[in-house]
Amino acid sequence: MTVPLETTAGTTATADEASRVWLRRLRADGPERDAAVAELHGLLLRAARFEIGRRRDSTPHLRGDRDDLAQQSADDALVAVLAKLDSFRGESRFTTWAYKFALLEAAVNVRRQAWQGREVPLEQDAWALLADHAAGPGRPAEEAELLRALAEEIEARLTPRQRKVLVAVTLDGVPIDVLAERLETTRGALYKTLHDARRKLRVALADRGFAVAPGSEAEL
Amino acid sequence: MSQPQSDKDGYDRLIARVLGPAEVELSCEECFEQLDRYVELALSGADADREVPGMQAHLEGCPACAEDFRSLRDLLTSD
Numbered sequence: 415m416t417v418p419l420e421t422t423a424g425t426t427a428t429a430d431e432a433s434r435v436w437l438r439r440l441r442a443d444g445p446e447r448d449a450a451v452a453e454l455h456g457l458l459l460r461a462a463r464f465e466i467g468r469r470r471d472s473t474p475h476l477r478g479d480r481d482d483l484a485q486q487s488a489d490d491a492l493v494a495v496l497a498k499l500d501s502f503r504g505e506s507r508f509t510t511w512a513y514k515f516a517l518l519e520a521a522v523n524v525r526r527q528a529w530q531g532r533e534v535p536l537e538q539d540a541w542a543l544l545a546d547h548a549a550g551p552g553r554p555a556e557e558a559e560l561l562r563a564l565a566e567e568i569e570a571r572l573t574p575r576q577r578k579v580l581v582a583v584t585l586d587g588v589p590i591d592v593l594a595e596r597l598e599t600t601r602g603a604l605y606k607t608l609h610d611a612r613r614k615l616r617v618a619l620a621d622r623g624f625a626v627a628p629g630s631e632a633e634l
Numbered sequence: 635m636s637q638p639q640s641d642k643d644g645y646d647r648l649i650a651r652v653l654g655p656a657e658v659e660l661s662c663e664e665c666f667e668q669l670d671r672y673v674e675l676a677l678s679g680a681d682a683d684r685e686v687p688g689m690q691a692h693l694e695g696c697p698a699c700a701e702d703f704r705s706l707r708d709l710l711t712s713d
Contacts, residue, residue, distance in 0.1 A: 461709055464705075464708075464709050464712065465705050465709075468705070468708070505670070505671040506670035506671045506673075506674045507670075507674065510670040510673065510674055510706070510710060511670045513670075513706060513709055513710075514666065514669050514670050514702065514706055517702060517705045517706055517709065518666070518702060521698070521701060521702060521705065525698075544648075547644070547645065547648055550641060552641065553641070553645075557645055560649070561648075564649075564652060580652070583697075584651045584652045585651075585652065589697070589698060590696070590697070590698045591698055601662050601698065602661055602662040602663045605661065605662045605696055606661065608654070608695075609654065609659070609695070612652070612653050612654040612695075615652070615653060616653055616656065619653075626653065627656035628656070629653075629654075629655075629656045630656065630657060630658040630659070632658045634659070634660075634661040
């Protein structure tokens, strides 16, 4: 059963009973709140361990202790959850909402650790990265042509920053939050740069007669 | 000579990775805001893509958010 939940924004959403109990306990004083915070930390730690564990195979050389990383991720997630408690609108279970903070912290921490000390390639020539694909044996002429056009348009249409972000993220496989940290910006801002670059490329390729949808003009 | 299917798949993935989705998509911030609701809707069998327009396109375009989606979905189904 769902019942109305008053948020501080003055909007009314609904939340299941268990979620309402979580909110009440976390907003209480004294031992009741302390117990709820400890219980929440336990859930966040479980989520962080889950995330770090599922990446074990892809991060064999991860520095530091994985459980320390999980603890740090859970600690950071707890701070975030408590700070954003009033933004919970009851559109999912409270625990699902809280888990996403722990998973995000753990994923970002793992990716940053995995790339610590590694050079992030930022000045790669797009054609050098696309040429192998274009020249592959049996590659149909129209595919090779599109790849060549794509490399040309990456060089011709994009700003240096758009080119840097697009090539690093989509061709070199640099995680976007690792790149954001190196460029001292946010993941969201970098994704907008990537989105704008992709839009330019789609329009350019469509203008050259390739069967590519121009893409949405909507701003992110 | 016909093109091996795996090579065609690799080409399609490369083009999709570079050009991203053509549809309207959410931003990373909007994706994170809606992620818990979207995952619960998807797991309940509801039409999550209709309820949260732009999410599917964003998950196709943003590898990091797609990982966050898979992690939350898998965590909830691991119980």
